[in-house]
Amino acid sequence: MTGGRQATVVGIGYSSVHRELGVDTRPLVVDASLAAVRDAGLTPAEIDAVFEYPGAGSQLATNVQRLLGIGDLTAYGDLGGSGPSGLAAAMAAVAAVESGACDVALVFRSVNREWGQQSGKIVVPPAANAAQFSLPYGDFGGIIPSMGLRKYRRLAELGGSEEDYGQIALNARTWAAMYERGVLTKPLTMDEYLSSRFVAEPLRLLDCDYPVTGACAAIITTAERARDLAGRPVTIDSVAFGTGSRPDWTFSDDLLFGGTIGCARRLWEKSRVTAADVDVAELYDGFTHITISWIEALGLCGIGEFGDWVDGGKRIGPGGALPLNTNGGQLAAGRLHGLAFLTEAVAQLRGDCGNRQVPDARVAVVANAHGPQCGAMVLIRE
Amino acid sequence: MILQIPTEETRMSKPAPIPDQASAFFWEGAARGELLVQHCADCASFQYPPTVICEKCQSRDIRPTRVSGRGTLYALTVMHQAFLPIFAENLPFTIALVDLDDAPGARLLTNIVDANPADLTAGDPLEVVFEPRGDYAVPQFRPAGPALGGAA
Numbered sequence: 001m002t003g004g005r006q007a008t009v010v011g012i013g014y015s016s017v018h019r020e021l022g023v024d025t026r027p028l029v030v031d032a033s034l035a036a037v038r039d040a041g042l043t044p045a046e047i048d049a050v051f052e053y054p055g056a057g058s059q060l061a062t063n064v065q066r067l068l069g070i071g072d073l074t075a076y077g078d079l080g081g082s083g084p085s086g087l088a089a090a091m092a093a094v095a096a097v098e099s100g101a102c103d104v105a106l107v108f109r110s111v112n113r114e115w116g117q118q119s120g121k122i123v124v125p126p127a128a129n130a131a132q133f134s135l136p137y138g139d140f141g142g143i144i145p146s147m148g149l150r151k152y153r154r155l156a157e158l159g160g161s162e163e164d165y166g167q168i169a170l171n172a173r174t175w176a177a178m179y180e181r182g183v184l185t186k187p188l189t190m191d192e193y194l195s196s197r198f199v200a201e202p203l204r205l206l207d208c209d210y211p212v213t214g215a216c217a218a219i220i221t222t223a224e225r226a227r228d229l230a231g232r233p234v235t236i237d238s239v240a241f242g243t244g245s246r247p248d249w250t251f252s253d254d255l256l257f258g259g260t261i262g263c264a265r266r267l268w269e270k271s272r273v274t275a276a277d278v279d280v281a282e283l284y285d286g287f288t289h290i291t292i293s294w295i296e297a298l299g300l301c302g303i304g305e306f307g308d309w310v311d312g313g314k315r316i317g318p319g320g321a322l323p324l325n326t327n328g329g330q331l332a333a334g335r336l337h338g339l340a341f342l343t344e345a346v347a348q349l350r351g352d353c354g355n356r357q358v359p360d361a362r363v364a365v366v367a368n369a370h371g372p373q374c375g376a377m378v379l380i381r382e
Numbered sequence: 383m384i385l386q387i388p389t390e391e392t393r394m395s396k397p398a399p400i401p402d403q404a405s406a407f408f409w410e411g412a413a414r415g416e417l418l419v420q421h422c423a424d425c426a427s428f429q430y431p432p433t434v435i436c437e438k439c440q441s442r443d444i445r446p447t448r449v450s451g452r453g454t455l456y457a458l459t460v461m462h463q464a465f466l467p468i469f470a471e472n473l474p475f476t477i478a479l480v481d482l483d484d485a486p487g488a489r490l491l492t493n494i495v496d497a498n499p500a501d502l503t504a505g506d507p508l509e510v511v512f513e514p515r516g517d518y519a520v521p522q523f524r525p526a527g528p529a530l531g532g533a534a
Contacts, residue, residue: 124466128400132409133431135397136520137477137493141465145477148459153479156457156504201460201474201499250491251431255457255479 007094007236008226009379011040011219012343017181017334018213021113025057025215029110030067032215037068040219041230042104044068047219049075049102051089053338057112057213064108075102084241084375085109085284086216086338087368091375093220094239103221109339110215116142134250141200143371144208146249147287148200154256154289155202158304162202166193167313168288168324169206169331174317176328178356184210184332207288212334216343232350238271238378240264247372258371260297267365268299271378275299279361280348281322282341285329290370295324298365298376323358338368342377349381396468398516405432407446409518417510417521419488421447428485449488451510453480453523456489460499480508480523496524 013035015028037044047070050061059067061076075096079088086109093105127135139145151165169188176182188206196206226233242263246253254261268274275298283294292306300322301309310316316324327333327344345364347353367376401409408431411418420429424441436444458478464470476494494502495511507526512519 122465122467124397126400127397129402130431132399132401132405133491135466136399136515137491137522138396138461138464138466138469138472138475139477139491141463144465145459145461148461149457149477149479152459153457153504198460198462200477201462203459246437250479251489 005098005100006223007097007220008223008233009218009236009342009346010221010226010229010231010233011036011038011042012346013037013039013217014181014343015215017183017336019113019183020213023112023213025110025112025213026059026067028213029059029064029108029215029217032110032217033064033068033106033108036106036217036219039231040221042219044070047104047106049073049093049096049105051075051077051079051092051096051105051107053083053086053088053109054078054080055111055337056115058110064106073102075105082373084338084368084373086336086340087342087366087375087377088338090218090220090339090342090377091239091241094236097220097222103225105220106217107220107339108215108217109337111335111337112213113211116211139250143249144203145200146371147207147289148203149250150255150289151202151207154292157256160304160307162194163190164292164307164310165207165288166190167310167316168285168291169193171313171316172285172325172328172331175326175356176332178318178354179327179333181333182328183212183334184328203287206331209286209330209335210332212336214334214336216336216340218339218343218346233382234346234349235380235382236377237273237380238267240267240270240376242266242374242376243372244374249371252371257293257297259374260293260367260370263367263374263376264294264297264299267376267378273363273378273380275365277363278322278365280326280345280358280364281324282326282329282345282364283324283367284338284341284369285325285331286335286369288331291325291329293370294367294376298367318356326353326356326358341366341368342379345379349379396515397466399518399520401518404434408432411446411448412512412519412521413514413517415512415519416448417451417482418446418448419482419485420444421485428482428488430482430488430490447485449482449485452483452526453490453508453510454483455494455502455504455506455508456481457504458494458499458502478523490521493520493522494524495522
């Protein structure tokens with residue numbers, strides 16, 4: 001919080017989520033945005049800022065402004081490239097709201113299933129620039145090979161077992177079965193996890209999130225404005241970025257944790273609570289390795305201690321001491337790419353989660369991406 | 383001018399590197415069967431990939447330096463899916479990160495060849511070999527043979 005303006009989430013919204021290809025995301029981002037605006041008790045005319053994280057299936061902030069009939073914006077941005085994926089839009093909104101650049105910000109992430117080349121049409125760039133050091137070796141497919149390298153190195157350096165990774169995958173299915181927007185809702189056994197095919201061995205198919213087409217959105221304003229609104233506000237207590245000291249997905253000087261450790265340290269330094277106060281954690285699971293990194297980086301357990309800490313999954317499941325990814329995350333509720341960790345945390349803190357509700361959840365931690373693109377937030381219900 | 387982006391439909395062979403001003407020495411050296419990395423004349427850091435400045439001390443005096451080609455396995459991953467279709471015939475193949483023994487701080491992304499990856503573990507000694515690729519060659523690594531000079 002700066003200058004007395006406290007960023008606060010006052011609304012969240014989702015579109016329908018699709019597994020088929022070829023879905024136009026424009027109606028979806030409108031649905032998610034309008035749902036968030038309504039949830040906040042606002043009208044589109046009261047929005048004065050729009051931020052989004054661009055990518056395949058997204059729409060520019062100003063395109064959505066036009067679709068929603070929003071007037072002149074005082075702040076806006078498309079936070080792509082190097083930012084902490086979908087959370088980057090919300091982090092920019094916090095800065096804009098707390099600085100006074102805007103009063104009511106709409107943030108969204110709109111993504112399609114084709115992103116990451118799921119459409120069957122593969123376009124390979126020339127082996128130039130950064131790609132000259134990867135493509136000639138067959139390193140292609142986004143960060144998938146680098147995630148295989150991370151899993152291999154972690155098992156070699158920190159020990160543990162493949163079952164540790166499996167607990168993240170199983171946990172996602174358990175929670176998704178209780179979520180109305182869950183996509184992969186069939187329970188997963190450890191045998192099924194351990195027999196899922198290798199993509200970049202030791203990385204398995206079920207270590208990877210599930211691509212979907214859809215959108216989610218949130219409204220961020222000041223605590224002062226929130227008091228006049230119908231919605232139940234959730235305070236954004238702390239925000240932190242992290243890149244690591246040699247930021248790169250492959251040539252990092254900390255392949256296992258990247259920027260997560262520095263990001264987590266700054267997050268807690270700026271927060272009025274501690275890791276011990278966390279009631280629910282919504283941590284990026286584009287790949288299972290990422291979630292384990294964040295759990296350890298955030299100090300929810302010690303470095304290398306995840307396997308013992310997770311206690312066969314009991315710790316992070318329903319009724320556990322630290323419920324994790326309570327809507328199934330991207331592994332089981334689909335890749336809405338980052339922002340849905342924030343919206344699920346808000347839903348939990350507002351007590352809106354029905355049979356998957358974490359009892360009396362007051363403090364949530366949200367973390368996004370990995371490597372050179374880290375971002376995290378602490379959210380508190382006052 | 384229209385930039386023609388090659389796709390797998392048009393690409394008939396594995397991608398050859400397209401050097402830039404900072405990296406030309408690396409690929410040209412590889413074509414001669416030599417492994418060179420940047421070494422800073424001011425702070426003595428090694429770095430990889432090649433770039434325009436020393437990332438440690440910002441010196442511009444970074445000199446291509448030939449190294450022995452001996453390395454240590456940091457991590458590997460065995461690709462079971464060919465994200466580049468041209469690599470499908472090679473499945474499974476191994477991508478690895480290798481630390482260069484005589485250039486601390488220089489870690490290459492590369493391939494492991496002439497080995498069953500299941501027989502390797504992090505820390506194993508490796509040595510460079512070169513696969514010709516277009517006008518250049520791609521440095522790859524295989525399990526190290528006995529050190530030159532051998533054990534007495």
